[in-house]
Amino acid sequence: MKNKDANLVIVGCGRLGSYLANRLSREGYSVVVIDRSSQTFDNLTPAFSGFKVEGDATQISVLNAAKLKAAEVLIATTHDDNVNLWVAQVARTIFGVARVLARVFDPRREQIYAELGIQTICPTSVAAELFIQAVLGDGNAKGPVI
Amino acid sequence: MxxxxxxxxxxxxxxxxxxxxxxxxxxxxxxxxxxxxxxxxxxxxxxxxxxxxxxxxxxxxxxxxxxxxxxxxxxxxxxxxxxxxxxxxxxxxxxxxxxxxxxxxxxxxxxxxxxxxxxxxxASLIEQRASVDRITNLLPVAEGRVNVTEILLDASSPVVGRLLKDISLPESALVAVVIRGEQTLIPRGNSELQAGDRVVLMTLPENHGPVLRVLTGEQG
CATH class of the missing domain: 3.40.50.720 (NAD(P)-binding Rossmann-like Domain)
Incomplete structure (x- = not known):
């Protein structure tokens, strides 16, 4: 993504969410971060120049407060797969967000949501792929992870 | 199953x-x-x-x-x-x-x-039942843009004993049917309303409240 005026909404401000928020804010994107607990906003660096919204992202009013309608990208990073899948689908279907990504821990849930147009990233599959690459060397690691 | x-x-x-x-x-x-x-x-x-x-x-x-x-x-x-x-x-x-x-x-x-x-x-059950016992919301038509409501007229109603044409109902409201015992009447201007009548009303949401007040005499 080249457009630095793009608005990003990140749901969840834990380790992954805050890392993404800090990094993408530093890169010059306009970032809104949502979390149920305002304590997690301590994970943001002083250089973070985006907005913080405290609230439950499964509620439409909270997504409205985060101005999701004006966002080009939504990233759902909470620790609950189902929250991420809920928020991702709402962002796509109701708010018409162009690009929607969700972290999903359970690889068995990935396929069905790919069919529904939600791009999921599964930390287990990604880590497994990297381990296999490290063990077998680059050339042998192109196949799918079982 | x-x-x-x-x-x-x-x-x-x-x-x-x-x-x-x-x-x-x-x-x-x-x-x-x-x-x-x-x-x-x-x-x-x-x-x-x-x-x-x-x-x-x-x-x-x-x-x-x-x-x-x-x-x-x-x-x-x-x-x-x-x-x-x-x-x-x-x-x-x-x-x-x-x-x-x-x-x-x-x-x-x-x-x-x-x-x-x-x-x-x-919430909707309570609204329908508890607000006024004599009023039953029968069904919303066209996504709620038209209400069909049934009201039981008791003796205290200010419209009992009056002709329909003498009752000043707000605009966009219709007394569609009057059920009197076993009889079902399509009322005309010279029909008289009686205590015990069940009146089926069609209203638009904006004047639903005022129409109910005319027929029941209650301020609400």
Whole structure:
């Protein structure tokens, strides 16, 4: 993504969410971060120049407060797969967000949501792929992870 | 019929009893071990311990052969995923979700999952029954742009004994039918309203309240 005026909404401000928020804010994107607990906003660096919204992202009013309608990208990073899948689908279907990504821990849930147009990233599959690459060397690691 | 219910608490317990009493096969999926043991003792249902939004648990519970899946956990996001997995991965013909937050009922609908909200159902029942006993909202027509309402006129009503043409109703309101005992009358201007009449009214939402006040005499 080249457009630095793009608005990003990140749901969840834990380790992954805050890392993404800090990094993408530093890169010059306009970032809104949502979390149920305002304590997690301590994970943001002083250089973070985006907005913080405290609230439950499964509620439409909270997504409205985060101005999701004006966002080009939504990233759902909470620790609950189902929250991420809920928020991702709402962002796509109701708010018409162009690009929607969700972290999903359970690889068995990935396929069905790919069919529904939600791009999921599964930390287990990604880590497994990297381990296999490290063990077998680059050339042998192109196949799918079982 | 084979019914798979994911959830817990009293609602689940009494739903299961109702279904098994009617001879349906019921499978319960619950993620609390102690509650599973209680349910297994108290119900004639198969009880599966685990997270119902986990594709593996749904498969083990036999979702593949279920006719209906009900997702009634206290978390709307879990109910959504349970219904989507049941429909898309296991081919269950009907899946129904509980929308704990009434505002989410619409979200479920837009995401293609049938849902109901107990809070909204109870609120509308109370509104209809408790506001005025003599008034029954029969049905909203055209997404609520027209109301059809039935009112029982008692002796205290200011319109009893008067001709319809002498009653000044706000615009866009119609007394469509008067039910008097066994008789059903389509009233004209010179029809007289009597105590005990049941009046079927058609109104637009903006003057629904004023029309009711004219007929009942109550300020509200």
């Amino acid at each position: 084979k019914v798979l219910i994911v959830g817990g608490g009293n609602t689940l317990y009494f739903l299961c009893r109702a279904f098994t009493a009617k001879g349906h096969d019921v499978i319960v999926v619950n993620r609390d071990k102690a509650e599973c043991e209680r349910l297994a003792r108290g119900l004639a249902a198969t009880v599966v311990f685990g997270d119902g939004s986990d594709p593996k648990i749904l498969r083990e519970a036999g979702a593949m052969g279920a006719d209906v899946v009900l997702a009634i956990t206290p978390h709307d996001q879990d109910n959504l995923v349970i219904c989507q997995l049941a429909r898309l991965q296991h081919g269950v013909p009907r899946a129904l979700a509980l929308a704990n937050d009434p505002e989410n009922a619409e979200v479920f609908q837009k995401l293609g999952v049938a849902a109901f909200s107990t809070a909204a159902i109870i």
